[in-house]
Amino acid sequence: MPSITVKSIPDELYERIKQSAAEHRRSINKEVIICLERTLLARRVNPATFLARADALREQSNLPPLTDDILRKAKAEGRP
Numbered sequence: 001m002p003s004i005t006v007k008s009i010p011d012e013l014y015e016r017i018k019q020s021a022a023e024h025r026r027s028i029n030k031e032v033i034i035c036l037e038r039t040l041l042a043r044r045v046n047p048a049t050f051l052a053r054a055d056a057l058r059e060q061s062n063l064p065p066l067t068d069d070i071l072r073k074a075k076a077e078g079r080p
Contacts, residue, residue, distance in 0.1 A: 006032075017032060017035070018032055020035075
């Protein structure tokens with residue numbers, strides 16, 4: 001299996017990788033591989049499929065359609 005060496009990793013990034021590895025009970029090497037897999041092998045989302053799924057979920061939960069007016073009111077009220 002191929003291997004790589006990564007040089008000049010910023011201290012803050014290394015500490016975050018090290019902390020994440022410890023939290024997941026993995027080696028630093030395995031944590032880096034998993035991070036790379038998640039980033040580089042992630043499935044591309046088709047926007048039309050995503051929106052169709054969101055519409056289906058909205059229908060199932062009986063929510064009204066999200067309109068510009070609703071968004072403006074939420075922003076005015078300071079809702080996230």
